[in-house]
Amino acid sequence: MDILLKARGIGKLTSRNPDRYLFRDVSAGVGEGRRIVLLGASGQGKSTLLRIFARLDAADAGELELLGRPASQWKPQQWRQQVLYVAQQPVMLTGTVGDNLRTASILHGRPFDEPLAEQLMDELGLGGIAWDKTADELSGGEKQRVALVRSLLLKPKLLLLDETTASLDPASKAAAERLLLEWSRREGSAQLWITHDLSQAREVGEEVWFLEGGRLLEKTSAERFFDKPATGEARRFVQAAADARQGV
Numbered sequence: 001m002d003i004l005l006k007a008r009g010i011g012k013l014t015s016r017n018p019d020r021y022l023f024r025d026v027s028a029g030v031g032e033g034r035r036i037v038l039l040g041a042s043g044q045g046k047s048t049l050l051r052i053f054a055r056l057d058a059a060d061a062g063e064l065e066l067l068g069r070p071a072s073q074w075k076p077q078q079w080r081q082q083v084l085y086v087a088q089q090p091v092m093l094t095g096t097v098g099d100n101l102r103t104a105s106i107l108h109g110r111p112f113d114e115p116l117a118e119q120l121m122d123e124l125g126l127g128g129i130a131w132d133k134t135a136d137e138l139s140g141g142e143k144q145r146v147a148l149v150r151s152l153l154l155k156p157k158l159l160l161l162d163e164t165t166a167s168l169d170p171a172s173k174a175a176a177e178r179l180l181l182e183w184s185r186r187e188g189s190a191q192l193w194i195t196h197d198l199s200q201a202r203e204v205g206e207e208v209w210f211l212e213g214g215r216l217l218e219k220t221s222a223e224r225f226f227d228k229p230a231t232g233e234a235r236r237f238v239q240a241a242a243d244a245r246q247g248v
């Protein structure tokens with residue numbers, strides 16, 4: 001498996017205290033077409049790490065490489081076409097639903113694949129939404145799904161999914177998971193998910209990265225992470241989630 005994105009020694013200082021790292025020494029590789037889940041408690045810096053991978057935020061240490069070329073050799077916009085961050089809080093651009101769906105093709109000068117946009121909207125249960133509706137009038141869950149379709153239409157090599165299904169009702173969440181799994185198989189694109197839902201993590205993840213105490217403590221197969229975590233921290237994390245589910 002070729003490595004698509006490589007991180008070497010990535011660190012981010014805390015904004016409050018420039019002597020302290022939020023996380024450091026993050027070295028890992030995203031394989032082509034691989035589905036990885038990034039787990040860890042709130043506030044560990046998972047979103048920040050994904051934003052660094054998408055070059056929406058700068059690292060304070062370390063280097064990134066995409067397709068074997070260091071970040072310095074990529075124009076940020078070209079990098080972001082390939083490594084696309086889907087934000088936790090969806091941002092709708094001014095205009096209609098159709099305008100939002102066409103954004104990527106306009107920005108990147110590619111033809112708009114309308115049949116694909118229709119198909120993706122349908123698969124996410126948005127087939128009934130008029131494309132001339134003002135995007136800002138959509139519900140939060142609708143915005144989240146339109147933002148996802150908008151991202152998929154760009155066909156990035158790596159999708160960074162930051163709690164993308166967290167605000168969806170159970171049926172829409174299942175539809176989004178199905179679509180993303182199918183998409184990764186069909187398009188061969190890689191996905192790096194942040195989720196707090198461990199059953200979703202088992203469902204979608206081939207690999208798990210576990211961030212705690214400012215370090216990427218585990219990088220392993222999903223099966224191994226859930227059945228036999230190597231560190232006490234991961235064991236406690238998995239156990240606490242299981243206890244919470246059972247109301248212990």
Ligand SMILES: Nc1ncnc2c1ncn2[C@@H]1O[C@H](COP(=O)(O)OP(=O)(O)OP(=O)(O)O)[C@@H](O)[C@H]1O
Pocket residue numbers: 012013014015016022040041042043044045046047048049
């Ligand atoms: N330089 C920094 N950049 C971003 N966040 C920082 C920084 N320094 C400190 N922080 C704090 O660290 C935390 C990082 O937030 P982030 O959203 O990345 O974590 P997370 O693990 O994704 O959390 P959640 O699971 O709750 O979404 C926040 O509490 C933020 O205020």
